[in-house]
Amino acid sequence: MSIAVSIPTPLRTLTHNADTAEVEAATIEEMVEALDRAYPGMKDRLVDGDGNLRRFVNFYLNGEDVRFLEDKRTALKAGDEVSIVPAIAGG
Numbered sequence: 001m002s003i004a005v006s007i008p009t010p011l012r013t014l015t016h017n018a019d020t021a022e023v024e025a026a027t028i029e030e031m032v033e034a035l036d037r038a039y040p041g042m043k044d045r046l047v048d049g050d051g052n053l054r055r056f057v058n059f060y061l062n063g064e065d066v067r068f069l070e071d072k073r074t075a076l077k078a079g080d081e082v083s084i085v086p087a088i089a090g091g
Contacts, residue, residue, distance in 0.1 A: 001076065002078055002079075003024070003031055003081075003082060004080070004081045005022070005023060005031065005084065006019065006083040007084060008086055011045060011084065014041050014042050025076055027072065027073055027074060028072045028076065029051075031076060032046050053071060057085070057087065059074075059082060060083040060085065
């Protein structure tokens, strides 16, 4: 199933400036793996050493934060849209 993934500006160096990517995945975890196969180095920026989604990177499935769903095990279906949004801090 094809999933549209919105790539944030800081990660576009990995995608040759593409702002979206289409991947085949059934879960967020599989989506990260598919992105890394297509764009090596992506996984290191999205998950920590234990394979968990990085704390300061937010993932939204059709506008809903996956942390309030099933986190990295959140199921995906054809036509879903995932947005990757790095947290921004400032003061």
